[in-house]
Each structure stands twice: as C-alpha cells, then as structure tokens.
Amino acid sequence: MFTKLRNRFLIVNLIIISIVMLVAFASIYVITYRNVRSDINMELFRISESYQKPPGNSDHSPSRSEGASSSTAMDNDKGPMDKEERYNRDSPPERSVSFMLQTDEAHTLTATASQFVMDTEFYEEALEEAVTLNKDTGQFKLDGSHWTFNMKPTNDGYMLVFLDITAQQEILTNLIYTFSVVGLVMLLILFFTSRFFANQSIRPVKEAFDKQKQFIADASHEMKTPLTIINTNADVLLSNSEDTIHNQSKWLHYIKSETERMTRLTNDLLYLTEMDDSRASMVYSKFNLSEAVETIILTMEAVIFEKNVALDYEIEPNLTVQGSSEQIKQVVMILLDNAVKYTNSKGAVTLSLKKQQNDVVLSVTNTGEGIAAEHLTRIFDRFYRTDTSRARKQGGYGLGLAIAKSIVEQHKGKIYATSTVGQSTTFFVYLS
Known part of the structure; x- marks a missing residue:
C-alpha cells in the first residue's frame, strides 16, 4: 500500500514538474525565437534599404547580361558598368552575408549585387527556391546554409534580397538541444530527489499507520482477557442457576474485578484521546x-x-x-x-x-x-x-x-x- 502511495506521489510530482519545466522552456524559446526573428527582420530591412538606394552620380539602372559575375551590375542599354560605378551604391552591413537579385516579370534573373563573389548557379538556385515558396518573404536551406529573403516589386520586375541566417538558426537549434539535455538531466535528478523526499514524507505516515495497527491489536488483546474471564464466570453462574447468590459470590467478584479493569482501561484510552484533541485549547x-x-x-x-x-x-x-x-x-x-x-x-x-x-x-x-x-x-x-x-x-x-x-x-x-x-x-x- 505504501509503495503504491509513494509511486503515485512520485508520478504526480514528476508530471507537475515536467509540465512546469515544459512551460518554462517553451516560454524562453518563444521569447528567444521572437527576438531572433525581430533581429533578422530588422537586418533584412536595413539590407533591403541599402540595395534600394540609387547609384551615386549615375543614371544607369543595374542589369545583368548572361554570364556576368556575381558582383557585376549591367545596364540594359549601355553595357556593363565600370568597377567604380558598380560599388558606388551604399553597401549593406559588412557583418551580414547577403546579396540582391533583380528579375523581370517572369522571374528571370537580370542583375545581381553582392559583397562576396558567388557562382551564377548559386544565385539561380536561390532564386528558384524563393520563387517556389511563392511568398513575399520566407526562408530555405541551400548548400548547408539557412537563408531568408524578401521580395519586392519594381518597375521592371522584382527585387529579391537574401540574408544568411545560419548563425541565428543554429542558436535556436542549440537552444532546443540544450533544453532537451538540461530537461532530461533535471528530470533524472528530480526523480531521485523526489523519490528520496517521497520516502521521507511517507515514513511518518507509515509509522503512524503501524502504530495504529499495533494500538488496535494491543487494545483488542487487553480487552479480550477480561472479556474472556467475564464470559467464563457468567457461564459458571448460568450453569448453577438454582444456587444462591451467596454461594456463587466469588464468581460475581471476579466479574466485577474484570469490569473495573476494563473501565480503567477505557478511561485511560479516552483520557489519551482527549489529551490529543485538547492540546491547543488548554488554559494553564x-x-x-x-x-x-x-x-x-x-x-x-x-x-x-x-x-x-x-x-x-x-x-x-x-x-x-x-x-x-x-x-x-x-x-x-x-x-x-x-x-x-x-x-x-x-x-x-x-x-x-x-x-x-x-x-x-x-x-x-x-x-x-x-x-x-x-x-x-x-x-x-x-x-x-x-x-x-x-x-x-x-x-x-x-x-x-x-x-x-x-x-x-x-x-x-x-x-x-x-x-x-x-x-x-x-x-x-x-x-x-
């Protein structure tokens, strides 16, 4: 019985603690996720603004001819822009890995801009991933890295800005792994700790229960003896019902003696019970x-x-x-x-x-x-x-x-x- 009580206490305790831990970890993760997403959106917005600024002292609009490098901007009518003119636009923050793609209405790549040299094939794959999602903003995984993008319409088609968010994604992933490991370790520790305290909590209950059983057994035993004597003497009296009370007086004295013993026992038990119940109400x-x-x-x-x-x-x-x-x-x-x-x-x-x-x-x-x-x-x-x-x-x-x-x-x-x-x-x- 006490083993079942301990196990029930242990299970309830672990369930409650697990729910509390889950809610706490989920809250921390949601807050962290929102902060990370907010930082990503702000970073993506700043990069988009930097790419949207017009080139300094140039009327040429950026374009891309077939086979141009990732850092080359092309003009549709006048040919490639020279190196100085290509980098005349305000650059995005150096701490961010990002690039910009321009497309026509049919999502055909027309121009690119990036701080880093990238393959044309990579740009085309990134564009295909973004178009496939059919959203103005989203994220995908490409070549082992996580990217987020923002698509905005332009006069000639669309401008897509891509930002590498691998580091931020790893933070969230590591957070989940950390919570999982910490949660598992804490549950193991809590299991053994709860088991120890469950045993400690049940011990006085078990001792009280054992004492109560012993008390009932002892009280029954003590009452059994005088009751047996009274019953035996009563049988003797009944078997000699025709005899006088004077001749049978010793049996009556035995009955009276045992009755008095039972009375003392009952009074003592009642006194102990009254003592336990009146501890807080006694006036000294x-x-x-x-x-x-x-x-x-x-x-x-x-x-x-x-x-x-x-x-x-x-x-x-x-x-x-x-x-x-x-x-x-x-x-x-x-x-x-x-x-x-x-x-x-x-x-x-x-x-x-x-x-x-x-x-x-x-x-x-x-x-x-x-x-x-x-x-x-x-x-x-x-x-x-x-x-x-x-x-x-x-x-x-x-x-x-x-x-x-x-x-x-x-x-x-x-x-x-x-x-x-x-x-x-x-x-x-x-x-x-």
Whole structure:
C-alpha cells in the first residue's frame, strides 16, 4: 500500500514538474525565437534599404547580361558598368552575408549585387527556391546554409534580397538541444530527489499507520482477557442457576474485578484521546510544583510502606511552573507508582525536585532489574511493556507512561529515562 502511495506521489510530482519545466522552456524559446526573428527582420530591412538606394552620380539602372559575375551590375542599354560605378551604391552591413537579385516579370534573373563573389548557379538556385515558396518573404536551406529573403516589386520586375541566417538558426537549434539535455538531466535528478523526499514524507505516515495497527491489536488483546474471564464466570453462574447468590459470590467478584479493569482501561484510552484533541485549547496557570509533589508523596506513603520499600526524597521549596496542577500531579503519581511496582522488596525509591537553570527537574529513581537499552526508546509507547506477564500481574496496561509523556509534551516539557540493567532506573521530567 505504501509503495503504491509513494509511486503515485512520485508520478504526480514528476508530471507537475515536467509540465512546469515544459512551460518554462517553451516560454524562453518563444521569447528567444521572437527576438531572433525581430533581429533578422530588422537586418533584412536595413539590407533591403541599402540595395534600394540609387547609384551615386549615375543614371544607369543595374542589369545583368548572361554570364556576368556575381558582383557585376549591367545596364540594359549601355553595357556593363565600370568597377567604380558598380560599388558606388551604399553597401549593406559588412557583418551580414547577403546579396540582391533583380528579375523581370517572369522571374528571370537580370542583375545581381553582392559583397562576396558567388557562382551564377548559386544565385539561380536561390532564386528558384524563393520563387517556389511563392511568398513575399520566407526562408530555405541551400548548400548547408539557412537563408531568408524578401521580395519586392519594381518597375521592371522584382527585387529579391537574401540574408544568411545560419548563425541565428543554429542558436535556436542549440537552444532546443540544450533544453532537451538540461530537461532530461533535471528530470533524472528530480526523480531521485523526489523519490528520496517521497520516502521521507511517507515514513511518518507509515509509522503512524503501524502504530495504529499495533494500538488496535494491543487494545483488542487487553480487552479480550477480561472479556474472556467475564464470559467464563457468567457461564459458571448460568450453569448453577438454582444456587444462591451467596454461594456463587466469588464468581460475581471476579466479574466485577474484570469490569473495573476494563473501565480503567477505557478511561485511560479516552483520557489519551482527549489529551490529543485538547492540546491547543488548554488554559494553564502558575502553581507551586513543590507542594503538588509533596501531596502525591503523602498519598503514596501507605502503598510504599505496604510494599516494604524505602523512600528518600529531596524537594526544593517554592518551585513554580506554568501548567495544570492536576495533570502534573498525575505525572508524578504515575512515575512514583511505577517506581514502587518495579522495585523489589526492601528496595529503594528516590525522588528529587530541584531548579536547574531555567527548568524545574523532577527525577524518580528506583532500584531493581532495570530496563534494557532496546526498550528505553519505546517504554512511552501505548501498551508497550518490557515484561508482559509481570505487568499483567501488577494490573498494568502499558498506558501510564504514555499518559505521562502526553501530559509533559502538552506542557512543552521533556521526559525520558535512563537505566542500568540489574541496578536502577531513573525517569527525568523537565518543566519550565
């Protein structure tokens, strides 16, 4: 289930990122293309203007006789123009590779003008490409180069100006290749990055789901035992229905005892749920923590004496904290009760409450078997017990420390435990 969730998250993430990248790259390409086309059109316009200027101090109109070179202008009536007169017209920008062709009404080449020497055959091929497109402006590829042209009518026919745009076309082509490579690399990087973060995002969900499953399993198991006992005792009563209640009273006591256990379990679970739901709505006030701890010790004295456990405590007076007095008392009660339960006969419990920098620190230590290191990080989980059989004999469900942790965290405090196996265990609570 979580693998499918991760893959779905990954696919959706990649699709969204791919669309964003595609839109970004397309926008950049369109803007660049328009800028390049604008530069080409401006360049073509300037070149056309330069070729349209009349020759200086000459009444001859340019023409081309058959077999003339690419840089030769001919006059229809008076023959070839001399070299000085041919180059008397204003030249197009030197940075551009361009040439001009003049034709008659039938698109027959009559004159040429160019800064560079080109074959007559090349001019004729360029003219044929332009005429074939049947447009006033366009572009084509010839001899490995990209050309754009502009055709304008004249008194004798047409004037066609050609401009080499190979460099500009390569810019656009390279831009597409660059976007393709960069996009592919980015998608690969994003794939592994998204996969990593997808795993990180799903991990707490998976942990919460696993904890929920474990919680349901544990709660069901805990309720199953008293329900089984109640059901068994009820069957015994039904099988002796003619007997008196007095004779069957022990079965009724068993049923009552297990009912009370289930009631405590249900109340603890409801309390934890209420704690989770009311974290933001709790109203706290400052109270004397020293007096609260002393009150709990007094209520526990009888239990401690009955268990034959030595209690030693050191409480610094008049220590105050912000929070709920009743809830903090419950934390102290849980920790002290646990310490007494898990201390062997003639063992010792030590409680300390003191100021440490900006925090008030409560520590409860008990001698005994201790807690192994692998259990220390989980003892605050609901229904978790290091010794299941022993905990059940002592009436525990593994909810006490979970409640204590929930209360302390609600007070923005910290609770943790340290232990030395075979010697002692200490719980620490930090409150501000």
